[in-house]
Amino acid sequence: MKLGLGTGSTAEAFLEVLAPRIRQGLDVRCSATSERTAEMARALSIPLAELDALAPLDLVIDGADEADRALTLIKGGGGALLHEKIVAASSQCMIVVADASKLVDTLGRFPLPVEVVPFGNATTAARIKRALGGLGYAGVPAVLRSREGTPFITDSGNYIYDIALGAIEDAATLAQVLSAVPGVVEHGLFVGIAQKLVIAFEDRVEVLDRASR
16 A cells, blocks of 8 residues: 555554554555654654655545534644645545544634745735735734744745634635735645544544545
8 A cells, every 4th residue: 555644643643553553564655744754654664755656645644633524624733734735635535533622613713824935925924814805804813833933944945824714614715715825835725635534532433424425
């Protein structure tokens, strides 16, 4: 199997489960969505290869910052949204695993990450806010993500703005509008990409399947 490995705490828990299966003979080759995931995979002796050498992938396992019952996601809290979306789009199936706190009726409580090129990033942020205003999100803050007082840098060398929208009523339209803003590399809305959503409640596991909708 050719397997995509997500980024974040859920993905790291998956690696801990995957590694013993590989030692027992499970035959997989993996592509990581971030250097953080790749480092952990190498430490666990999980075989890695570049995406271009493996694509199309059979499956990608990842987490989410938010998910609704239509299997639309917000991702990017870990800063790997661009690579996560590229890997997911290169896979025949994306399965998202999350705890019940991530399942929401309406997306937007978690700030939406938007990855932008560093050049003219403040100007890009202003264009993003104007575009959002045209969709009824006037005055929403776009906060440059930072670490220890300096801008957070993604694995691709870009910046991330986190935008607190409150509620997203039309994720597909919002995704299109954000993608059209010059300077925006990618955004954390995953629309029509995930095929299964595995949600862990305290007393049960619920599986939402796009094929059954």
